Amino acid sequence: MTHDQTTRKAQPGHPTPPDGDSLRRRLLLALGMTLVLWMILAPWLAPGPTELSYTRFKQAVSQGQVAEVTFERDRISGRFADPLPDASAGSKAEGDKTTASAGSQDAGSVVSAGESFETTMPQVQDAELLPLLEKRDVEIAANPAESGVWTRVLATLLPWAILLGGFLYLSQRMQKRMMGGGQDGGLFSFGKTKAKRFRHQDSNLGMDDVAGLENAKADLQEIVDHLADPERFRRLGATMPKGVLLIGPPGTGKTLLARAVAGEAGVPFFSLSGSEFVEMFVGVGASRVRDLFEAAKKESPCVIFIDEIDAVGRSRGAGLGGGHDEREQTLNQILSEMDGFTPTEDVVVLAATNRPDVLDQALLRPGRFDRKVHIDLPDRKARKAILEVHARKIRLDADVDLGKVAVRTVGFSGADLENLINEAALLAGRERRDAVDMALLESARDKIVLGAERDQGMGDEERRLVAYHESGHALMAWMLPAADRLDKISIVPRGRALGVTQQLPEEDRRTYKESYLRDRIGVMLGGRVAEQTVFGEVTTGAESDLAQATELARRMVSRWGMSRRIGPVAFRRSDEPVFLGREMGQSQDFSDATARLIDEEIRQLVEDIEGRARRLMEEHRDRLERLAEAVLEDESLDRSAIDAILGEPPRSGEIRRIAGAGG
Structure with a gap:
């Protein structure tokens, strides 16, 4: 190779000439493809046998022009005699009315010596054909009705060929993935890691x-x-x-x-x-x-x-x-x-x-x-930082204060906060807003905590009942000093609830005082007490409230030592799931008399708190009425509206005076 050729080869603008081995491989590949193509097309390109009508075929047999025939289903194939006999002689011997010259001309127009032919038998059985063939000494053969040998071979080997091809394909795919560093897929990667x-x-x-x-x-x-x-x-x-x-x-x-x-x-x-x-x-x-x-x-x-x-x-x-x-x-x-x-x-x-x-x-x-x-749930500072991270990709309005959102999302995890931002963005898109404002963030929070609003028509009586029930919760949360701060009342159906009363903790709590737990039970029972005070009977709407209050009272009595009769002793029931099998092998570590005493203390605790709540409700019946009427009119009340209706909450001393010894 000269210096000029070397330089031209190294330049990217000139194609690299193929070497000798590459050229030979290309020629062999082209030759092989040509051979395969010829083998496929050869049967189609070769001249086929002459197609005769059944009438011409019988004429040729009558004139002695057919040497052999083969029957296969409704097809007749054969070969003309070589050399052809005299057509006129055959016609005279047969006594045909047609002249010899006419028969010779007619047969000669469609046949030639040694040529193969094919024809189709009619659907009507021809009883004269076999005697005619035997009379003219035509060699007769027949093929079986089954498929040919190649068809049988193909039918036998084709499934195995498909299985072999699939096996080779999967093996090659697995090899490529393993060579490429992939860890998933492949026939033999069943025991490989899916990491x-x-x-x-x-x-x-x-x-x-x-x-x-x-x-x-x-x-x-x-x-x-x-x-x-x-x-x-x-x-x-x-x-x-x-x-x-x-x-x-x-x-x-x-x-x-x-x-x-x-x-x-x-x-x-x-x-x-x-x-x-x-x-x-x-x-x-x-x-x-x-x-x-x-x-x-x-x-x-x-x-x-x-x-x-x-x-x-x-x-x-x-x-x-x-x-x-x-x-x-x-x-x-x-x-x-x-x-x-x-x-x-x-x-x-x-x-x-x-x-x-x-x-x-x-x-x-x-x-x-x-x-x-x-890793615990994030505190207020951490919640604000998490909200700022997820809000980077969201267009926020100028009135958005993520610090206030962090205060109102006590108990939210990082995933919950991300979902909150995303829900607010979805609401903004649904309402065709240009940015996410504070109201949308509040709506998104209510949707996550309380559930989506649903259309469920309530009658006037049921709507009034729900309004007094939720107002009873709200009044207890407003009056009891250790309860969480009242935030919102709504009688708009959300999720499975017909109405909700929201409380907002002022700080993140990890330990709870007995006074806080008692007031929390009092808030839970406030809806039931309001129903008894106003309507003189209770409804099924307090089912969830009673279940939560009973469970909290059970923990206070049997686990946290907040009962004088039980004392500072913990009788903890196993909270482990049954499928671990541990609790089935553990015996109860306290007597039946102690279990009965625990049940009595739970009932007494809940009844005392309910009696205290009833006395407070009766003392402030006017506030309950005003709050319920406002809820019926507006359906939802926020903190400022509630404060305007109820005024300043009573002092702790006044609450103790009203509640009496039961407090």
Whole structure:
């Protein structure tokens, strides 16, 4: 090759000439395709036999021009005699009235010596044909009515060819996916891990992108530092925790926090759910665990995140629901893999659950999950930060105060706050607004907490009954000093409720005083007491109120020591689900006499609170009437409207005077 050719080959503007091997491969490929095409088209291009009418066929037989015939169903094929006999002689011998020259001309127009022909037999049986053929010494043959040999071979081999082709296709697809790094699919990947693998380049999520959760982020910062620079800790002799268990209610950001750890450290991230390990066949889950940890070790340092680990990590041998061989073998394999980590394998396992009480103790011991990070519901400051993060992509109106929204969303998780912002945006789109204002955020909050408004026509009597019921709740919340602040009353049907009364806690509570619990029960019973005071009878509308009040009173008496007769003793009933099998094997740890005493104390507590609420309701009957009439007129009242109707709440001393000794 000359210098000019080399230069021209290197330039991108000139095509690269093919080498000799490539040219030969192309020629062989073209030749093979031509041969295959010829084999396919040859039967169609070759000249076929002459098609005769049945009349011409019988004429040819009568004139001795047919040498042999073959019968196959309703088709007759054959070959003309070679050489053709004299047509005139045949005609004279037959005594035909047609002249010899006419017969010769007629037959010669359609036949030639040695030529093959075909014809179709008529539907009517021709009894003269076989004697005529035998008389003219025509060789007769017949093929069976079944398909030919090639048809039978094709029918036999075609299903096997389809199965073989499908097998080869799946195998090739599996090989391509495995070579491409995929972990899902393929005929032989049934025991492979289904974990989704993320590179650190795929996500720019870091700790700063996680709003709130300051305590949890501080606990995980050491994991981030160790993954980012493991040698710094090795020089000090420290080893990274093998596992970190994230414990918290649903929607608090456990998965988001795990991804932030991997993104902050800049390491690969494997994510899957605990249920993806367990299959119907025993041993599949353990195989997937081995494959997951083998892949993680090759990518170390990295993070493995197992969401809902309680699906596979439940206590072994727990009785009903616990003796599942596949699940237990999978758990055993997880324990073995985590215990087999060496200090040089910088792989950390992050797992999330909201049921730590059902996990196996071997999984929780140091050496497996060395660290447990508790993630609670966000406080007011954290809720505001979370709202600001989710509101970045939403066009907000100037009147929106996310601080006020954070105050009104006590008990919301991070997922609930994200849903709140999204619901407000959907409402804005439905009403064709240009931006989300404060009123839409309030409507979205009511929709999440209370349910969507529904059209359910109520009669005047039922509507008046609901108005007094909700006004009774509101009056008790306004009067009782330890109750949560009254926020809103509505008799617009929402969800399954015909009316609602909202209270808004002034601060996040984690412990509760006895006075607060008593006043809370008083608010629950306020609707029933209002019905008795105004209508002289009760209705079924207080069913949910009674259930909640009874359960709260039971906890006060039997678990929190708030009964003088029971004393500072806890008689806790098992709250564990039956499917774990534990409560079925546990006997009651208190006598029947104590159970009877607990029931009496619960009844006495609820009756005392109800009597106190009734005395307060009768004393302030005028306020109840004014509030109910306003609710009937406007259907919904906010805090300012309620304060304008009820005025200043009475002092605690006045409430005690009205309630009497029952308070």
